[in-house]
Amino acid sequence: MIKASHTITRRSLLKTSAAGAAFGAVGLPLTYRPARAAATTVGFIYVGPKDDYGYNQAHAEGAAAVKGLSGLTVVEEENVPETVDVQKTMESMINLDGASLVFPTSFGYFDPHMLAMAKKFPNVQFRHCGGLWDKSKHPANTGSYFGYIGMGQYLNGIVAGHASKSKKIGFVAAKPIPQVLMNINSFLLGARAVDPTIVCQVIFTGEWSLAVKEAEATNALVDGGVDVVTCHVDGPKVVVQTAAGRGAYVCGYHANQSPLAPDKYLTGAEWNWATVYTGFAKKMLAGEPLDNFVRGGIAEGFVKMSPLGPAVGEAARKQFDAALAEMKTGGFAAIKGPLKSNKGDQVVAAGQALPETAIELESMNYLVEGVQG
């Protein structure tokens, strides 16, 4: 076992060097696969199906953009649980496919799975989607990338604020992690930029993908008087269809869901991972070191908005466009003091503004005043 992993380590080292291919064929009789030409292989791992109208589809669209680059092979695996399974997937991508850069795209892949693999394969680069990477704690061959999609939810909120008649908007959330809390808070703050009396009801389903519970949560929100719904779950299809079926407006998330509810779909916050993945891949091909900490928002092209739906009125469109234009200059601050949490604590002091780039937003642990849940 030790010998095998040693062999592979040496091999992947050789692979990245210019003369790697020739040596690989001659010097390593133990390999069970003919050595390839010095092509770079990139692995993508998804937690769900890659055409789920959501999180995984967004990543797969990014991966598809990378496939177009010459000298690069893309390997993908979908439906990989956030368990030791993902370690096996990473190991096989590295050992069998010769991947030198791996993107485990789901939040729960990071600790302990990706970290364990990063230790085992110090010459392979790992980049995780999310905000968990910490320079002082984690190995140098790992890193994270993420987008300020909260700003997209802020824009969703503006449109939702105009569309809501009951002044109550709803959010179906998976788990109370910082990125989700940031989205919920941004959604409400966007709506409150329209009308400060608006409240947001949130329901946590407890899992990233749980179709029946998501449908129940959406129904419960509409039963509770909510008339605009958005979500942060892996596949928003069920939420979008259920909410529209109940006559509520919907704001999308992760990808464009407007084909599912053309009349009720207002807009949506979408990922544009193609920017991130082609950026990494080009650096890899050029032999440059990869960044460990990659962030960007609407300004950098990491996040985009779905086209506004037919139900969006003129006033909403104007405010949306204005906020979008401001975000395109970068550093937009949705979280501005004085701001209280929904438990009544002061979370941001008066006069303080946290721009989208502020690192403390990645450890958000509160819901702002006006969020119920």
Place this chain on the structure above:
Amino acid sequence: MTMSDIGLWSVPLAMLGGAIRVSTPFIFVSLGEAITERSGRINLGLEGTLVFGAMAAYAVAVETGSAWTGVVAAMLAGAGFGLLHAWICSFPKVNDIAVGIALMLFGIGLAFFFGKPYIQPAAPRLPAIPFGAWSDLPQIQAALSINVLFLAGIALAVALWWCFKNTRAGLIVRVVGDSAEAARAMGLNPTTVRLIATAVGGAFAAVGGAYLSLYYPGSWNERLSSGQGLMAVALVIFARWNPLGCLAAALLFGAAGALGPALQSAGVTQGYYLFYAAPYVLTLAIMIATSSPGRALAGAPGELSITR
């Protein structure tokens, strides 16, 4: 605040709605399992049949544009899975539980394989009957918008209960399930009876799947079932192999499942993970409360591999 704001009343209403919306797959799968087990076989593969039925129904509905054709296709596929299970189990010394688990994984895998191209397209939905039209409250209208399959499930439970009690066919299934020797002495062929019972059970379970993909939540994806098929098998034991009991258990399970989201929506936000476990806690509690060392597993068919 508008007229439609009904505060805490939304909780019992949501539970009623949840019982109607969520329970249908449980009803069909548990009725299917009840028939199978009454004939003396355990088919643990119904989770796989449910998932495959969901996929088959969705795929056929997308292709033909008719939700009902999808349901029929699911029934045929489910019957096929049932026949396969019964056929394998008809050989001597085959363990039906092991075969069931194998078929569960097979059904799920096959559904994922064939279902890939159908994750994106939207299929026509099964119709619902608006029993709540008398009310002005949208919540009541929504809760009482009842799918035809739910009503069919209730009718089926009553019919099965009556058949088991009063008809010759019901008696045959029961005899085969209680004592294969007695059945043979009567001139019945237990293998044939079990073949039919398992096939019918599979067809019912697949209808449960069709409900999931064609009505609620109403889309096909690989995470559609969250163990409904397995839970329904447990519900049969909980219901003591009585079709009416299956219906009651399924309704209870659906209502308890709606508790978590409804309470959060009404503003009870502490410990929602605990509320989400309510259906399972409830099952456990009732199982413990109704069990007794004196009359263990009352109503269990004598030929089941767990009681034999």
